[in-house]
Amino acid sequence: MHPAGAALPLLALLAANGTRVLRCVCTHTAVLKAVDGPFALSAGEHVMWSKYCNAPRRYYLHGSCETLDPPSVAVPAVARLVPHRNYEWPPPPPPPPPQPGSEEGWRCANGVVGLRSLGIDEAYQLVEDIQCRVAADCIDSCSARGLADMEWNVETLKTDHLRNTILAQLLHAVRSTTKAIDERVICYVGRALRLLHVNGTALEDIMAAHRELLSSNLRDAAQLFSLGATYLSQLVVPLAFEHMGNHTTHQRLDGWIKDMERVRDMLDRKLKDWVHDMHSVLEQIPTYKIEEDKNGTEEYLIRLPLLSHRLLIYHVPQLSFREDFGALCKEQQPQASQMFGLTDALYTFFRTFWFQHVLGASFHYVNTVEEEWQLEDRSNATLYVDTGCMQLLANALDHPTCPLEDLPPEATEQRERCRVQLWNDMVQRSPYLPVTSYLAYTQRAKVNLCLLAWMAANSFSICQDVPFSMLRSVHDARCYFDSPDHQSCLGSNATDAICSVSRAILFMKCRDFFSLKPAEKCLVGLHADGSYVKMFNQMWREGDFEADGKPTEITLSYKDSLNNATLKYKDFKIDSLKLLEISFIAVNILFRFLAAGVYMYLPHLRNLPGKIFLCFQITGIIQILCSEVVYRMAGVPDVSTAVLIDSALTLLGCIWLNSFCYQMYACIRHLRLPNDLRPAEARKVFCCQALYALISWSVVCAASIALEKTSKYYLFHSRIILLVGISLSIAFNLICLGLVGYMYLRNRNSMRQLKIYSKNKFGSKKDVLFMSVKTVILSGIGVIIRIGFHQAQGIAQFVYYVHIATMMQGPVLFVFFICNGTTLPLLRDRVLGWFNPDAVGPGRELCSAAERNLARMRKELSLPAESSF
Structure with a gap:
């Protein structure tokens, strides 16, 4: 008879009611072996005993010695998760004779009889079929009903029979899941080895069969992982309570439960990451290719895509919750180190006995070739x-x-x-x-x-x-x-x-950013009866990867x-120079307002260049109010919009300087003073100049806003447009001022050739200083220097010093454009006139108001004649 022919009916008999019938059969076999000796077992019983009932599986828990050494609660708690043997020892007392309708007792008795009649081949077939069915049976029967979303409270934890009942169901679910995973791995390995070493079978058939076998194995494993991860997370609170929290006072237990539930959620998140990746691996199985291994020792090899199970090695092998958060949370929760140590140990149990066991066996017996990700090292990017x-x-x-x-x-x-x-x-x-x-x-x-x-x-x-x-x-x-x-x-x-x-x-x-590994780890042996023993300390093997460890130098x-x-300049700025910065900003705004007021107050400054310079001052005032007051002190608008406004106003200020410098060039080019224009003509020219300035400024700003607001990809291009606009504007100023200087030198040389000499020099040292500073201000070189400092990295404090220094621009403008030999005396006389209206200033010594009016009329009539001439 074919082996499967005798095994299948017995398999159906033993597989009923989960594993209880199998456990009964294994217990009967253990008693027979203990009483009559191993030679009393039949061939079928011997195979069943050695391959299933007493199949050895050792469980070792490894981790940091600080987590596992006594008085750690992690080891005794995790030891309770180790699956029990497939038989009961010592055996229970003999049951009474099976009562009519006792289905389980009847199946156990018939299973014992059927097992004794099997031959070796039939017994091996039976054991393999049982091992392959355990996972499917566990998926249906290992779940703890209603405990997936269990929320613990003081009453449930303090009531022993409630807590013990729930804890027993959770422990049974986790133990059964571990046992099912063990048996599923053995089933897969046996079938895979036979499949991959069958001669005379087409490669395409082997590839299809192995892919289906691998998918089936990983699919069952993924369901078991998902089921077990839920109950393993639910075990955190009751295990912690029994091993460390049962002495907590009733008043503090609420807070203790809340903290433990947060620790549970942290573990659950880590476990669900593994489960998600396992389902992702399942999606990639159809892309695995099997081909002949022409260079290796194996007969076939599996060619893996980039997104394969091999990426799971980058999951952290051990959690470092205790090391990272134990001391940090001690004030919040005195038992934090023990809480996190238990979580670390449960994670290691999950990874070692479930994931590592399944994945290691699934690809251990065939060679694999991985797809390489063709991307260079990014450590210096x-x-x-x-x-x-x-x-x-x-x-x-x-x-x-x-x-x-x-x-x-x-x-x-x-x-x-x-x-x-x-x-x-x-x-x-x-x-x-x-x-x-x-x-x-x-x-x-x-x-x-x-x-x-x-x-x-x-x-x-x-x-x-x-x-x-x-x-x-x-x-x-x-x-x-x-x-x-x-x-x-x-x-x-x-x-x-x-x-x-x-x-x-x-x-x-990132080759330069791998984390350091701990110096050593401890190994603890776990036994099926819940006992444990520390084995030894071991060094980390080469190749162990600790993703969340300590950073390298x-x-x-x-x-x-x-x-x-x-980053440090922010704290430096706020802590040390905040008062100084605010003072400089206030002084800057004050003097800019004074300079603008003087230009609006004095008649001789309300000419065309004066109006342009007034626009420059107003633009500067608005820029300071927007960037230094509204944004820095009120926090609006958002920083990106504030940068755009600040950059746009910087550009507008440079464009006003363009108009001012061009007027200087035009006056010297046409030998015309600014005051020669009549008020109506000056207004007309100013409107044209302002229109040209605003049109060019609007075009640049519209392009920048469109790029920056349309897509964040174009932020770089937006800043480039503004930077180019500012640079071109300053270059235009330099050209105009250069032409003014060239024309001055050419005229001076011409006068010397005509032998026209004058005892008057160009000006005093004070006048030369004033003209030099005005030239630098009007050229916009200071803007270029400031922006140049901003491009540098590593000099943040110096950039801040430059920023504070630019806040002195208001006083500088007031001194060098107001405090000169022409404007300051006139301003002084006008101010003194408020207090003494009868005082006559320089140039106003005529006898009466009528004579002064007559002189002004004659001057106005003479201007057109001189202009036409």
Whole structure:
């Protein structure tokens, strides 16, 4: 008879009621072996005993010695999760004779009889079929009904029979899941070995059969992982209570439960990351290809795509919750170290006995070839990101918060906003962003790409509450690097994309940013009866990967350089020079208003150049009010809009200087003084000049706004347009002033050739100083110097000094444009006239008002004649 022919009826008999009938049969076999000796077992019973009932499986828990050494509660708690033997020992007392209708007893008795009649081949077939059915049976029967969303409270935990009942169901579910995973792995390995070493079978048939076998194995494993992860997370609270919380006072138990539930949620998030990745691996199985291994020792090999199970090695092998948060949360919860240590141990149990066991066996017996991601090392790549968000990342690492504390809603919203902002900055992929204003300098920070990835993906950072899927991270990173203009291929949303891509960049493309490994770890043996024994300490093997460990020296040096160069100036500015800065801003605004008032008050300054210079002053006042008062002190508008306004007003100020310098050139070119124009003609020319200035300014600003507001990809181009506009405007000023100087030198040389000499010099030293400073101000060289400082990295404090120095522009303009030999005496006389109306100033010595009016009329009549001449 074919082996399967006798095994199948017995399989149907033993598989009923889950594993209870099998346990009964195994217990009967154990008693027979103990009483009559191993030779009393038949061939079928011997195979059943050695391959299923007493199949050895050792369980070892490894982790940091601090977590596992006594008086740690992690080891005794996790020891309770080890599956029991498939038989009861010592055996229970003999049951009474089966009662009519006792289905289970009848099946056990018939199973024992049927097993004794099997031959070796039939018994092996029976055991393999049982092992292959355990997983499916567990998926249907191992669940603890109604406990998936269990919420613990004081009454449930304090009531022993309620707590013990629920805990027993959860422990049974986890133990059964572990046993089912063990048996499913043995089933898969046996079938895979036979399949891959069958001679005379077409490669296509082997490939299809193995792919189906692998998919079936991983599909069952994924369902078991998903089921077991839920109950493993639910075990955190009752296990912790029995091993550390049962002495907590009734008054403090509410807070203790709340803290433990947060620890449970942290573990659940980590476990669900593995489950999500396993389902992602299942989606990739159809793309696995099997081919002949011509160079290897195996007969066949599997060619893996990039998104394969091999990416799961980048999951952290051990949690570091205890190391990261134990001391940090001690004030919030005195038992925090024990809480996090238990969580770390449960995670290690999950990863080692479930995932690592399944994945290691699934591909252990065949060679694999991986697809390489053709992307160079990114350790030296840089880009520009939002300074405020970088400051948030730095603060999260320098001053981490305990995850058991309640974060204010504003902090959570700020983290989400920064994740979106940093992703937008990363999408722009700009290694350099031109700075057109001081606000732009404070807005952008040049950062190393790998440093940004490390700061974002760190345990303390803004991504700690974002689920982690390694396959999705690599998929998103590949989309980011290979399809820069098509972000629709991302698997993550805009809020989580920075976290997803950062993890893949850090783990796979940043060789200088690998984390340090702990010096040693401990190994503890766990037994089926709940006992345990410490085995030994062992060093980390080469190849172990600790993703969330301590940063390397290179990482810390990058972070320190970022703090010193770009971020520290914010604290420096606010803490040390805030009062000085406010004082300079106030003085600047005051003197600009005084200068503008003088130009509006004195008649001889209300000529064409005076009106243009007045527009320059008003523009400067508006710029200071917008950038230094409204934004810096009121916080509106947003920083990007404030930068755009500040840059646009800087450009407008330069354009007003263009008009002023052109008027200087036109006056000397046509040998005409500014006061020669009649008021009506001066107004007409000024309107034309203002129209030309505003049209050119509007065109540049409209182009910048359209680029920046249409898409964030064009922020770089927007800043370039403004920077080019400012540079061209200043270049025009320099050309005009250069032409004025050239014409002066040419006229002086011409007068010398005509032998026309004068005893009067060009001016005194004071006049030369005034003219030199005015030339520098009118040329806009100071604007170029200020913007040049903004482009530099690593000199943030000096940039701030320059920024404060520019606040003295108001007093400088007042001194050099008002306090001269022409304007200041006239202003003084007009001010003194308020107090003494009868006083006669210089040039006003005529006898009566009638004579003064007659002189003014004669002067006005003589101007047209001179002009026509």
